[in-house]
Amino acid sequence: MTEEELERAIASDPDSDPPVDWTKPPIIIRPPKESVHLRVDRDVLTWFRKEGRGHLTRMNAVLRAYMEAHLPRQSR
Numbered sequence: 193m194t195e196e197e198l199e200r201a202i203a204s205d206p207d208s209d210p211p212v213d214w215t216k217p218p219i220i221i222r223p224p225k226e227s228v229h230l231r232v233d234r235d236v237l238t239w240f241r242k243e244g245r246g247h248l249t250r251m252n253a254v255l256r257a258y259m260e261a262h263l264p265r266q267s268r
Contacts, residue, residue, distance in 0.1 A: 225252070 193201070202208050232251075240247040 237247075240251055243250060
């Protein structure tokens, strides 16, 4: 399948998402962060740290995704 055929197939798929215009990203204002003391399993922390800088930000993102997945439908 050529690139052109692939793009046509994707465009004709009713389940495909519309293309995203990355030149105008949405502005997302998050609430301010709060410093907390959190105890996590050593292997979990080690895994996140191995992923490099920003491991605490990634851990926050995982917690946010979990929270958002468990919000009542009308709150999403």
